[in-house]
Structure formats: structure tokens, C-alpha cells
Amino acid sequence: EDQVTQSPEALRLQEGESSSLNCSYTVSGLRGLFWYRQDPGKGPEFLFTLYSAGEEKEKERLKATLTKKESFLHITAPKPEDSATYLCAVGAYSGAGSYQLTFGKGTKLSVIP
Amino acid sequence: NAGVTQTPKFQVLKTGQSMTLQCAQDMNHEYMSWYRQDPGMGLRLIHYSVGAGITDQGEVPNGYNVSRSTTEDFPLRLLSAAPSQTSVYFCASSYSPQGAGEQYFGPGTRLTVT
Numbered sequence: 001e002d003q004v005t006q007s008p009e010a011l012r013l014q015e016g017e018s019s020s021l022n023c024s025y026t027v028s029g030l031r032g033l034f035w036y037r038q039d040p041g042k043g044p045e046f047l048f049t050l051y052s053a054g055e056e057k058e059k060e061r062l063k064a065t066l067t068k069k070e071s072f073l074h075i076t077a078p079k080p081e082d083s084a085t086y087l088c089a090v091g092a093y094s095g096a097g098s099y100q101l102t103f104g105k106g107t108k109l110s111v112i113p
Numbered sequence: 114n115a116g117v118t119q120t121p122k123f124q125v126l127k128t129g130q131s132m133t134l135q136c137a138q139d140m141n142h143e144y145m146s147w148y149r150q151d152p153g154m155g156l157r158l159i160h161y162s163v164g165a166g167i168t169d170q171g172e173v174p175n176g177y178n179v180s181r182s183t184t185e186d187f188p189l190r191l192l193s194a195a196p197s198q199t200s201v202y203f204c205a206s207s208y209s210p211q212g213a214g215e216q217y218f219g220p221g222t223r224l225t226v227t
Binding site for chain 2: 004032034036041042043044045046049087089091098099100101102103104105106
């Protein structure tokens with residue numbers, strides 16, 4: 001069974017204090033690791049896709065990296081507007097041949113001015 | 114483009130009632146899916162569709178039906194609502210026919226079953 005574990009569950013940072021969120025996974029035949037951002041009361045918003053170990057993607061203050069067992073979302077000099085829940089998901093083909101995403105429970109990030 | 118739209122935003126049902134959650138997308142995406150999100154749990158896949166006329170079950174399909182008569186619409190039907198179906202429901206679509214890749218989510222429907 002595919003599993004995705006995110007840590008920490010919650011993280012409070014001072015504005016400008018850099019940190020990283022972790023997503024560890026066990027999956028048979030990874031076909032993509034995805035990061036989403038979710039604001040309260042809204043649907044998840046896509047951030048990054050990573051396919052291969054060693055791959056990195058960047059967007060503004062966020063950088064996502066991937067190894068064979070985990071992914072990190074690095075946040076550099078965060079601002080209050082970066083406060084949100086960050087979701088990690090892994091994509092894989094099931095035994096029946098269908099592609100499905102398995103989501104972690106998320107990390108709730110709060111950036112304090 | 115409106116993206117993925119969902120109606121209603123909020124709904125309260127009594128146990129045993131039925132209803133349909135609506136989902137539509139205007140991006141000509143082949144792949145559409147329904148998830149539920151509960152506190153302390155990740156998003157869980159209910160049903161998905163890889164194109165008009167084709168649907169399949171996800172991780173938690175019991176108590177829900179879907180159909181896909183057009184590319185744009187993917188309604189989710191609750192047959193006989195139960196308190197365990199109290200949740201936030203999200204519809205999503207993807208440009209990839211298999212559902213791989215970036216998924217676009219709707220704003221969600223918050224359902225309470227009493």
C-alpha cells in the first residue's frame with residue numbers, strides 16, 4: 001500500500017526564518033511526486049511536480065527536491081503570505097492499471113510577521 | 114477560463130437523503146476525479162473518470178455514484194447520506210488522460226449529514 005508521511009504536522013516560523021518541510025513516501029513504481037498549497041476554505045493549488053531523484057524545482061521562495069525516499073520543500077525567507085497548508089502527493093499506477101494520487105496529511109505553516 | 118467549478122458550496126442533509134454534488138470544468142480535460150478531505154486525514158480518492166463514458170472507483174467509493182456523459186461535467190451522487198459522509202468534497206481535473214501530472218482543484222463543497 002502506498003504511504004505518504006509529512007512532517008512536521010505544523011510549523012511556526014518568524015518572517016525571514018528559513019526552514020524545510022519533509023515528505024517521506026513508500027510506493028511501488030513512483031510516477032511523480034507533487035506539492036500543493038492549500039489555503040483555508042479553498043481547494044489545493046498545484047506548486048511542483050518532481051519525477052526523478054535529484055530533480056529540483058523552484059518558484060519564488062520555494063524549492064522542492066526529491067530523493068529516492070523523500071522530498072523536501074525548502075522555504076527561504078518566508079513571508080506571512082506563505083502561510084498555508086502544504087500537501088505532498090505521490091502518483092503511481094495501481095494493480096488495475098489506473099493512475100492514482102496518494103496524499104499526505106499536510107504541514108500547516110504559519111509565518112509570523 | 115473559470116477552471117473547475119463546484120456547486121453547492123455548503124449543504125446540510127439528513128440521514129437517508131440523497132443529493133448530487135455538481136462539478137464542471139472548461140479546460141477540456143479528459144481526466145476528472147472526486148476526493149473527500151477529513152480532519153487529520155489526507156485527501157482520499159472517491160471516483161475518477163478518464164473520459165466521457167468511462168468511470169472507475171478510487172480508494173473510498175462506497176455510498177457514492179458517478180457518471181460522465183460529457184467532457185465538462187462529472188457529478189457525484191450520494192445515494193443515502195450517512196453521518197460518516199460529513200466531509201469537504203473536492204473535484205479535480207487534469208490535462209493528462211491518465212490523470213498523471215498537475216491536477217486543478219475546485220473550491221470544494223462542505224457537506225454536513227445530521
